[in-house]
Each structure stands twice: as structure tokens, then as C-alpha cells.
Amino acid sequence: MLSTLDINKLSDEELVHLTLKDQDNFAYLINRYQDKLFNYIRRITNVRDEDVQDLLQDIFLKVYLNLNDFDDGLKFSSWVYAISHNQVISNHRKVQARVEGHSVPLEDGSAKKIISGFNIEKELDSNYLKDNVFKVLDVLDKKYREILILKFLEEKNYQEISDIIKKPIGTVGSMMNKAKKMFKEELSRQDLKI
Amino acid sequence: MNTLNHDKFGEDILQKIKTDKIAPKPKWFFRLKDSLVWTLGVFSLLLGAIATSLIVYFSENESLHTYRRAGGGLIKSLLMMIPAFWLICFVLFGALVYYYIRHTKKGYKYSKWHIVLMISVFIIFLTAMFSVSRLNEKIEEVVSRTAPYYDTFINPNLNFWSDPDEGRLSGLIIEKISDNHYLLVDKSQESWTIIKTVVISDDDLQIGRPVRLLGDKISDNEFLIKEVLSMGPGQGFLKKPGGSGSSCKFSKRQPCPPSVPLLLK
Numbered sequence: 001m002l003s004t005l006d007i008n009k010l011s012d013e014e015l016v017h018l019t020l021k022d023q024d025n026f027a028y029l030i031n032r033y034q035d036k037l038f039n040y041i042r043r044i045t046n047v048r049d050e051d052v053q054d055l056l057q058d059i060f061l062k063v064y065l066n067l068n069d070f071d072d073g074l075k076f077s078s079w080v081y082a083i084s085h086n087q088v089i090s091n092h093r094k095v096q097a098r099v100e101g102h103s104v105p106l107e108d109g110s111a112k113k114i115i116s117g118f119n120i121e122k123e124l125d126s127n128y129l130k131d132n133v134f135k136v137l138d139v140l141d142k143k144y145r146e147i148l149i150l151k152f153l154e155e156k157n158y159q160e161i162s163d164i165i166k167k168p169i170g171t172v173g174s175m176m177n178k179a180k181k182m183f184k185e186e187l188s189r190q191d192l193k194i
Numbered sequence: 195m196n197t198l199n200h201d202k203f204g205e206d207i208l209q210k211i212k213t214d215k216i217a218p219k220p221k222w223f224f225r226l227k228d229s230l231v232w233t234l235g236v237f238s239l240l241l242g243a244i245a246t247s248l249i250v251y252f253s254e255n256e257s258l259h260t261y262r263r264a265g266g267g268l269i270k271s272l273l274m275m276i277p278a279f280w281l282i283c284f285v286l287f288g289a290l291v292y293y294y295i296r297h298t299k300k301g302y303k304y305s306k307w308h309i310v311l312m313i314s315v316f317i318i319f320l321t322a323m324f325s326v327s328r329l330n331e332k333i334e335e336v337v338s339r340t341a342p343y344y345d346t347f348i349n350p351n352l353n354f355w356s357d358p359d360e361g362r363l364s365g366l367i368i369e370k371i372s373d374n375h376y377l378l379v380d381k382s383q384e385s386w387t388i389i390k391t392v393v394i395s396d397d398d399l400q401i402g403r404p405v406r407l408l409g410d411k412i413s414d415n416e417f418l419i420k421e422v423l424s425m426g427p428g429q430g431f432l433k434k435p436g437g438s439g440s441s442c443k444f445s446k447r448q449p450c451p452p453s454v455p456l457l458l459k
Binding site: 020023024026027030031034053056057060061064065066067068069071162166167168169170171 | 203204205206207208211216218219220223302303304305308
């Protein structure tokens with residue numbers, strides 16, 4: 001077994017190669033990604049936490065099954081997120097449930113991450129944003145919501161988002177612009193109501 | 195908040211992997227899958243290019259002027275000039291190529307227009323090659339000789355050219371009976387004596403040549419030729435043994451031949 005120090009030094013790609021040699025090493029990859037993926041799935045679906053766990057288990061099993069398909073030209077995190085993205089869509093089709101935002105309350109940091117990308121901090125009270133960003137995200141179309149979540153909460157760049165949602169990078173750019181515009185419009189709309 | 199039990203979660207997955215004896219799929223499986231997608235993509239591209247080259251072949255051999263002279267109305271003539279079957283094939287195979295490119299490992303990186311442009315360039319290049327080498331003509335001949343319902347779906351224009359009452363007759367010239375009389379077998383294996391007028395050259399009525407004729411029906415099996423037009427698509431259909439009819443109707447003048455091409459030897 002590897003020591004904690006060794007594991008931290010290893011890249012995801014190296015851990016993939018080690019897992020292919022010894023399946024027990026897969027535990028390190030699970031450990032590295034379980035929280036990130038758990039939060040990601042919660043943010044983009046409306047399923048209960050227990051169901052998120054089941055989904056996550058399916059995702060890791062799929063990752064393990066397809067390890068030999070992992071392409072070194074891609075970031076491992078993008079590949080894992082892409083599998084999660086597909087699994088969520090496939091699960092949504094299976095249960096015929098709408099893929100909706102979960103209204104997960106955002107921590108201070110998350111709210112800041114989102115609003116910092118919009119240059120709207122000055123316009124709005126930060127406490128208001130902290131309480132309402134998730135409500136705004138909730139009403140957005142799922143594809144726009146997901147792209148905002150990937151960019152501002154999962155902190156993925158355009159290339160990574162392109163690899164995750166399997167869309168050309170130019171399309172990601174235009175989707176992002178539209179998502180931001182819709183977010184701002186929704187924010188104004190909700191602001192008017194209050 | 196995150197309700198995941200970290201240690202147990204990882205252990206459970208590893209336990210399931212061990213209990214169910216789950217192993218990563220082998221590398222060859224993914225290579226085979228990728229190769230299959232590429233092969234189907236290339237195959238669809240070739241079929242798309244063949245369809246386009248046949249559209250070119252049909253277009254080269256049809257003219258609005260000819261159809262108008264043959265008595266077709268403007269709208270009908272325009273519609274007949276569209277090789278609908280091959281257009282549908284082109285759209286279908288073009289869509290399949292697009293689908294397969296999108297499903298290659300890196301297919302998602304390219305925009306819709308980028309892929310359409312790539313497909314167009316390849317199809318134009320292949321179509322030019324097939325047309326210059328006249329491979330499209332050979333393919334059409336094979337299709338017209340072998341495809342079932344050819345005159346119904348693929349080239350329904352053959353029916354337009356098989357209407358002696360309206361002054362249109364098409365078929366294969368199989369015999370010269372006298373200086374001005376030839377024997378022609380139409381697409382239903384019906385035999386016709388076609389009568390040449392002075393304006394028609396012997397060169398236009400060569401034995402074994404499929405032709406389209408404009409003229410007048412002068413009796414049940416006699417047709418006076420006013421104009422001879424070359425036959426483009428559908429030549430194989432007229433040459434094939436048995437034609438489109440289920441039974442040979444060759445018996446009016448002579449016994450049914452075992453195969454029309456045999457007469458051409």
C-alpha cells in the first residue's frame with residue numbers, strides 16, 4: 001500500500017495506471033473524487049441524498065469498468081465529470097424525473113464564486129445574493145444551470161466544460177454568455193418581486 | 195451538507211468490485227468500438243458520395259427541354275428532373291456520417307458547421323472522382339440491372355418514357371429487320387417494330403443500344419420514330435433478362451428469348 005504522502009504526490013493519471021495493476025488503489029481515486037462528485041450531482045439533480053449515493057456508486061463502478069478507455073490526452077477529472085454528467089442524464093431518463101436544481105443552500109464561498117463571474121457584486125447586496133443565488137439557479141434551464149455550476153462552483157475552465165458536456169468549446173462559450181444573461185435577467189426579475 | 199460516509203463508501207465500492215468480480219473492460223474492446231464507429235462513418239461517406247455522383251449522372255442526362263418536347267407539363271417535367279431516391283440516400287448517408295463523426299472519441303470538439311464542411315469537402319472530392327472515372331455510370335447500370343422495384347422507386351421516369359400512346363417509347367434495339375425497320379424490346383418485354391424516317395440516322399439505332407424514342411404509335415406493335423434520344427440512367431434495367439415484367443411477353447413476333455443480352459452477341 002502507498003503512504004498518504006505518496007498518494008498526495010501522485011497525479012490522477014498515475015493513480016489510474018496503479019489501479020489497473022491493483023484494484024485496491026481505486027480507493028484513492030474514490031477518495032479524491034467522492035465529495036466533489038457528490039456535490040456536483042446534488043447541484044444538478046433533484047434526487048435525494050440516498051439516491052445521490054446510489055448514483056455515485058454507479059458512477060464509480062462505471063469509471064472502474066471503463067478505466068482502459070481513459071485517454072491520457074484528457075484530464076482525468078474531466079473524464080470522471082463527463083461520466084457523471086452522462087449517468088445523471090441516463091438516470092433522469094430512467095426515473096422520468098426532471099433534472100432540476102436541488103436548491104442546495106450555497107456556502108458563502110460558492111455564492112461569491114458565482115457572482116464574481118458576473119460583475120454584479122456592486123449592484124446587489126452580498127447577503128441577498130448568498131441567500132438567493134441558488135433560487136435563481138433553480139429556475140434556469142438545466143443546461144444553463146449546469147454550465148454555470150461547472151464554471152463557478154466546480155471551477156472548470158471552458159476546455160474542461162467542453163470535455164464534460166461533450167460540446168465544442170465555441171458552443172460552451174456562447175452557452176456561457178447566454179447562461180449569464182439569463183441569470184442576470186432572473187436575478188432582476190426576482191429582485192423586482194421582493 | 196454532504197452526508198457521505200467517506201470510508202464506508204469507498205470500501206463498499208471495492209467490496210462490490212471484488213464480490214461481483216468486476217474487471218475493467220479490456221483495451222481491445224474500446225479499440226474495436228472506435229474502429230467500428232470509424233468504419234461505419236467511412237462506409238456511409240462512400241455511400242453518400244455514390245448517391246451524389248448518381249445525382250450528377252441523372253442531372254447530366256436529363257434536361258427540361260427534352261421533357262417539355264416529350265409532352266411533359268412544366269411542373270411535371272421539373273419534378274421528373276429531381277432524382278428523389280438518390281437525394282434521399284444522400285441526405286440519409288450524410289446524416290449517418292455526421293452521426294458517426296459525432297460519436298468518435300473527439301467528435302464533440304468540432305462544431306456542427308465544421309463537421310458539415312468536412313463532410314461536404316470529402317463528398318465533393320469523391321463525387322468528382324466517381325464522375326470523372328465514370329464509376330457512377332457503372333454503378334447505376336448495376337443498380338438498374340439488379341435493384342428490385344427500380345422503375346417504381348429509383349427511376350420512375352422510365353414509366354414516362356414507356357407510353358407509346360403519348361408518343362414516347364423506350365427500350366433496347368435487338369434486331370434490324372430491314373433498312374427502315376428495327377425490332378425493339380420495351381421495359382415490359384413487349385416487342386415493337388420501330389420504323390425509321392429519313393431524318394433518323396442508322397448510327398442512332400445500333401443493335402444492343404438502349405434508346406428513348408419520340409414519335410407516333412401507328413398500330414399495336416408499330417412505332418414511327420421522329421427523334422432518337424440517348425438513354426441515360428436505366429440502361430441496365432432495359433438490358434436485364436426478363437425486364438420488369440413477371441412473365442415474358444415476347445411471343446407476338448418470336449419465342450421468348452432466354453435472355454435479351456444473348457441476342458446481342
